[in-house]
Amino acid sequence: MSYNLTPAQRSVYELLPATTAEVADELGISESTVRDHLRAINAEIPLVNRDGVRYPATELRTLESHPTNYNRPANHASKSAQSKAANAHLGELNDRLVRLLNQSLPAIADGGLEYNPSNEDVVIHRSDDHIGAVVEDEFGNVVFNKDIAAERIRSVTDSVMNLIDREEKADRKFDTAHLLLGGDTVTGENIYSHQPHEIDLTLDEQIDLACELYLEQIRRLSARFPSVQVVCQPGNHGELRANGMSQMANADQIVYMMLDLLVRESDMENVTFIRSGPTGFVNFEMRNGKHRGHLRHGQNCSAHIGTPSAQNKWRGWQMQHQYDVAYRGHYHEFKLEHVMNRPVLMSGSICPPGEYEESLSVWSEPAATIHGVTDEYSLAWLYPVQFGHEQHSKTVDTELLTAGL
Known part of the structure; x- marks a missing residue:
């Protein structure tokens, strides 16, 4: 059974059973706000109040599976305490990585990014892999888990390489491959191992698998292209709520x-690595500075740019950042739109639709996007990439893509 909870209500619900004070302390909100959320949750999911602690009265979360605080074994930490410990651990990991990165030289391709005016660049945009998520269909069959995610990520990488093979047979030559990682690489929800009905990996394990899979792709690109540029923008999943961490801290x-x-520590000397700062976007250059790309996750954008408010937002971003092509994800859908004659490309997801995507009816199979960049055109040709279906990928006509550019 599914319930219609907002993200804020779900955050409160996932901390139950806990006192109002514990929830407020954990989420950094007031107790009155917690009580408001609990009233809204109770209207959707009946809650049982016992000794000031609320318990979800559902088939998944019964009083028997959540004994009261005074019945807990002494060595069994409360859910709030486990959440604090997990977030503290991730905060420490974040701080260690910051120190290590500050002590090493940035990853910059030797000699800079390759550039020959007769050649092209290729861009691979990926977003919303949600490693660690578990999705079941209406019959209870698992249609997505960690193994399927790994298989599909590798399949998309294979499809990308096959499409590049196809382009090279048409006498295209490439200088730089730009790998854009647009966020929600990991699911990040429910970071304890004893909450298996929505995830099948703890957040630590999600991070490990993501690093393994994407390092494989970076190595393959490094071996294939004269130079590689990796551009990264975090999504909205996996927020880290440790003390002292910024609001942008993210798995x-x-x-x-x-x-x-x-x-940095590898033998790959032709890779440049760019990570966003404390912003919701990152800008990057292509073709020796002739084109500027603009990458954001997309949670602060409308699914469709056709509305006046969405048009105004994207026009403002175009004027501020002067991008030639923009990239976004979040909605698990492939879509190409234009704002001020500049293409805005939204890529899909390898993850099947959950309740949120189904409520918007915005999920489609193409799971990544690959396109070419010439000195003249920021979007010269385009393939929507489907996992395991590369033979069905179709090229979008260049004249259609570049009309009005």
Whole structure:
């Protein structure tokens, strides 16, 4: 059974059973706000109040599975305490990575990014892999888990390489491959191992698998292209709520910092690594500075840019950042739109639709996007990439893409 909870209500719900004070302390909100959320939750999911502690009265969360505080074994920490310990651990990991990165030289391709006016660059945009998530269909069959995620990520990488093979057979030559990681690489929800109904990996394990899979792809690109540029922007999952951490602290950032450190310590000398700062976007250059890309996750954007407010927001971003092509994800859908004659590309996800995506009816199979960049055109050709279905990928006509540019 699914319930219609807002993200804030779900954060409160996931901390139950806990006192109002414990929830407020854990989430950094007032107790009156917690009580408001609990009333809204109770309207959707009946809650049982016992000795000041509320318990979800559902088939998944019964009083028997959540004994009262005074019945807990002495060595069994409360959920709030476990959450604090887990977040503190991740905060310490974040701080260690920051120190290690500060003590090493940045990953910059020897001689800079390759550039030959007769050649092209290739851009691979990926977003919303949600490593660690578990999704079941209406019959209870598992249609997505860690093994399926790993298989699909590797399949998308294979598809990208096959599409590049196809382009090279048409006498295209490439200088730099730009790998754009657009966020929600890991799911990050429910970071304890004893909450298996939504995830099948703890957050530490999600981070480890993400690093393994993406280091594989970076190595393959490094071996294939004269130079590689990895550009990273975190998503909205996996927020870290440790003391002293910024609001942008995120499990994606840990994945990106670990990848950055691994690249620095590797024998790959043709890779440049760019991570966003404390912002919701990152800008980067292509074709020796002739084009500027603008990458954001997309949680602060409307699914469709056609509305006046969305148009105004993207026009403002274009005027501020002067991008030639923008990239976004979040909505698990492939889409190409234009703002002020500049393409805004949204890539899909390898993860099947959850309740949120189904409520918007915005999920489609293409899981990544690959396109070419010439000196003249920031979007010269385009393939939506489907996992395991590269033979069905279709090229979008260049004239259609570049009309009005």
